[in-house]
Amino acid sequence: MGPDPVVGEHAFDLARLVRDRVEDLIAQTSGASTTRRRVKRLAESLEVDRERLRGWTLFRAVESGVRARRVGREQDAELLLEFASWL
Numbered sequence: 001m002g003p004d005p006v007v008g009e010h011a012f013d014l015a016r017l018v019r020d021r022v023e024d025l026i027a028q029t030s031g032a033s034t035t036r037r038r039v040k041r042l043a044e045s046l047e048v049d050r051e052r053l054r055g056w057t058l059f060r061a062v063e064s065g066v067r068a069r070r071v072g073r074e075q076d077a078e079l080l081l082e083f084a085s086w087l
Contacts, residue, residue, distance in 0.1 A: 009056065010046070012060075014057075015056040015060045015061075022079060026082060026083065031083075036087070061081070065078075065084060
């Protein structure tokens with residue numbers, strides 16, 4: 001017998017997709033609007049509450065940014081925290 005399936009918060013997992021290629025988003029002049037559009041489209045197409053997806057994406061970006069800063073990866077930290085400010 002295999003392991004039992006685990007059911008978790010879908011918006012938590014999808015937050016990684018919103019943040020996909022964050023370096024490219026930061027480099028775009030339309031990065032902020034592209035990010036918000038990405039949240040909207042993912043939420044609608046996968047029938048996930050948009051605010052939950054936005055919230056989890058914000059949480060994960062800030063968490064990763066703080067972790068990066070703590071270990072001395074200042075550039076990564078700044079990138080992630082700027083991304084978080086767009087949400």
